[in-house]
Amino acid sequence: MVGKLARWLRILGYDTLYFREIDNGRLLELARAEGRRLLTRDARLTGRLPDIPHTLIRDDRPELQLRQIVREFRLSPSAGLLTRCLECNTPLEPFPREQAESLVPPYVFRTQKRFSHCPNCGRLYWKGTHEEHIRTKLKELFGD
Helix, strand or coil, rough: HHHHHHHHHHHHHCCCCCCCCCHHHHHHHHHHHHCCCCCCCCCHHHHCCHHHHHEEECCHHHHHHHHHHHHHHHCCCCCCCCCCCCCCCCCCCEEEEEHHCCCCHHCCCCCCEEECCCCCCCEEECCCCHHHHHHHHHHHHCCC
């Protein structure tokens, strides 16, 4: 229900767990144990959350979900941009350029000076046209 929202929050650099499938009991247990806020579209679930901070996501469109969360919690839409792994949520670390040469397409290696990687899942990142597209989308949603 909020998978795309979770991805966008990771893009913005916010620590965001997301599970495609998880039992509600386990989800609540995890939120309680880690002191997390639960974001959900399930209004029935929010009735079972007296001791867990939670937010009911009002819209089904990811862009409007993101706008709701950024505004309600006064989050910066650009402060931590692209500092977390989009797949596993781990903070990214710098990756030596010379080690990236054999791992990326030749054009990417020629045009990019900096690389980052996820120390957990090994995914490699670099600034590309996707960053420009992300910034354009954020400007549409939040202005400058």
